[in-house]
Amino acid sequence: MNPPGEIETRVRRLEDIEAIKKLKARYWRCVDRKLWDEMRDVFTEDATADYGPDIKLKGRQAIIDFLKGSLGADTVITSHVGQRPEIELTGESTATGMWWLNDYIVMQPNVRRRGYAYYEDEYVKQEGRWKKKSTRVVTVLEEWDMLKR
Amino acid sequence: MNPPGEIETRVRRLEDIEAIKKLKARYWRCVDRKLWDEMRDVFTEDATADYGPDIKLKGRQAIIDFLKGSLGADTVITSHVGQRPEIELTGESTATGMWWLNDYIVMQPNVRRRGYAYYEDEYVKQEGRWKKKSTRVVTVLEEWDMLKR
């Protein structure tokens, strides 16, 4: 906590932590509101995503294609409850983050999935802006419902 | 990110962002714990609230009357999971905010509603304190259950 050093450094660290939290909020907003163009700014070009044992993605384009392909249809509604940030600044332009997620995915008309997971992320600052460099989601519980109507 | 300028300005901006997040936490706490008197400090006197296509409210009193009227009864339990803040300071005493919400409303004995929504807010600083000037909730999914007992 309270790192020693010049006051400007301490202020910059607080700004960096806030910027990284906002980056992550933006990521989930872009998913839940299907803002695939804005999503491009979230990731580095060479970003990687590990969304589970069978979903290892390389490169921003592959990540966005996957998200759009699996969640982008008008018949799909998603809600990501992302909280409990633990951001560690590991250098002037590198950081890690841990989060907890409850997500809810409705594939209309009748499939519903609830997921419970944690995130382990790496971030980098490029040209003054923080981006996701890698993201790893470990799902601890999944619940699927087939609704009868 | 990391705006240029004097260090005091940068610190004040961080304080403002924290104060706005805390204001929003207080708003939800006042709803879920039915603290209608304390709720008065959350809004400007001329605040507006857009809680959906049929619920457009003008003025702090109208907003609190609506919340108290619809959620204030002892038989109603509410839980607002509010997270993913994206606060933008747009001037020395103005700001905007986006949030994601999952809410759960139990109207005892047997009606339950789950809502999934995003908030778009405006805030202003009046006499050194941040307040909500306008709030807009866009619900992307609502689920209603009638429980059988």
Next chain:
Amino acid sequence: MNPPGEIETRVRRLEDIEAIKKLKARYWRCVDRKLWDEMRDVFTEDATADYGPDIKLKGRQAIIDFLKGSLGADTVITSHVGQRPEIELTGESTATGMWWLNDYIVMQPNVRRRGYAYYEDEYVKQEGRWKKKSTRVVTVLEEWDMLKR
């Protein structure tokens, strides 16, 4: 808001608030990921926990023993959605915090509990690190399901 005083004091206050939020995130992570050794750093040695009318605990060891005993089994999965922090610094090394929690506990194979609660905490800074000194959880709603399989 924006306390008067030297800039270093204001920066330290922002750092303290961030450290306390991170402490709380760590607490929930240690529960949900069953990290009982790491959990020791979260509490002061003389910490107290009030988890409800029948669960009043004294001392870090008693708290961890209780959490491990009730939630530590491999057949138990927990998810704590903790958000809406309202941190008040009450001195150079003391603070209070309020939070909102939705928790979900799955006792396999067939018992599920959803809880809706608020936290009222006290924190102290010891040797430069914030710890939980007391925690009180007030549950406003509990839902239990016995699943049929």
